[in-house]
Amino acid sequence: MPSKLSLVPPPATRRPAPPALVVVAHGSRDPRALSTVRALLDRVRALRPDVPVHLGHIELNAPLLPDTLAALGGTEAVLVPLLLSRGYHVKQDIPEMAAASPARTHVAAPLGPHPLLVDALQARLEEAGWGGTPRSSSAVVLAAAGSRDPDAKADTGRTAHLLAARLGVPVIPAYASAATPTVETAVRTLLARGRRHIALASYFTAPGRFATECAQSAPWIAAAPLGTHPSMAHLLLHRYDETLAAASTAVPELASA
Numbered sequence: 001m002p003s004k005l006s007l008v009p010p011p012a013t014r015r016p017a018p019p020a021l022v023v024v025a026h027g028s029r030d031p032r033a034l035s036t037v038r039a040l041l042d043r044v045r046a047l048r049p050d051v052p053v054h055l056g057h058i059e060l061n062a063p064l065l066p067d068t069l070a071a072l073g074g075t076e077a078v079l080v081p082l083l084l085s086r087g088y089h090v091k092q093d094i095p096e097m098a099a100a101s102p103a104r105t106h107v108a109a110p111l112g113p114h115p116l117l118v119d120a121l122q123a124r125l126e127e128a129g130w131g132g133t134p135r136s137s138s139a140v141v142l143a144a145a146g147s148r149d150p151d152a153k154a155d156t157g158r159t160a161h162l163l164a165a166r167l168g169v170p171v172i173p174a175y176a177s178a179a180t181p182t183v184e185t186a187v188r189t190l191l192a193r194g195r196r197h198i199a200l201a202s203y204f205t206a207p208g209r210f211a212t213e214c215a216q217s218a219p220w221i222a223a224a225p226l227g228t229h230p231s232m233a234h235l236l237l238h239r240y241d242e243t244l245a246a247a248s249t250a251v252p253e254l255a256s257a
Helices: 031-047 065-072 088-099 115-128 150-167 183-192 209-216 230-256
Strands: 020-025 053-057 076-081 104-107 138-144 171-175 197-202
Touching: 020 031, 020 065, 020 230, 031 053, 031 230, 053 065, 065 076, 065 088, 076 088, 076 230, 088 104, 104 230, 115 150, 115 197, 115 230, 138 150, 138 183, 138 209, 150 171, 171 183, 183 197, 197 209
Parallel strands: 020 053, 020 076, 076 104, 138 171, 138 197
Antiparallel strands: none
16 A cells, blocks of 8 residues: 555646846836836736846936846846847947846847838838828838947848838938938938838837937828837847847857867
8 A cells, every 4th residue: 555655746846937038228208218118018028927027227217227137136137128229238338237237147139120120110100001102102211219330220221121122112211310311311312212102110119309300300101119019029029039049059168168
């Protein structure tokens, strides 16, 4: 007769919690930006309830990234920039803040360029009224923040190329600051080419001063910023997953070196 102890099932093995996902936003004085980012993080949590999701800002809003990382202590974390291209924040600010923190961090690539962003841009344009005019007379200005870093301009240009291929019309990237052309210059260029229905695609993660100013220069329709479009939440998780996958393959390589 088996003992009573042998009938007791073994205790369940508790899986370790996955690394934290820290979404790194730039920060804005426009209160709509913070509420938009928080709503986007709620979408991410709904998609992956097992992943601890946190927010940290580079400037202007609390919590600041160093404070978020300090609160995590020695926890492993993946920092995903809520930024659309490479530039100073991605190359300098975020890695330096990560290196100074007690957390064990991995820094992901910025969100762009990526086809999921093109999905969101197309959807925002269609919400604004895109699609009812002939392609021969239509075009898009892709309005972005701008950066002095040539890699940032290259990334935005790549997104413009992907969007042009998707829509079948010319797409010119333009910038609110630090780079050229401006939105007004891009509009004049397209008008000179005979394009009469020129839409503005807002290549911003949330509402703010630059997005508002660019929209005011639109000669026809202006799309809303990317905001909480579902593709944004999926892309944040994609960058999180690919960064962890790269980290897991790098460890054996270092061990065997």
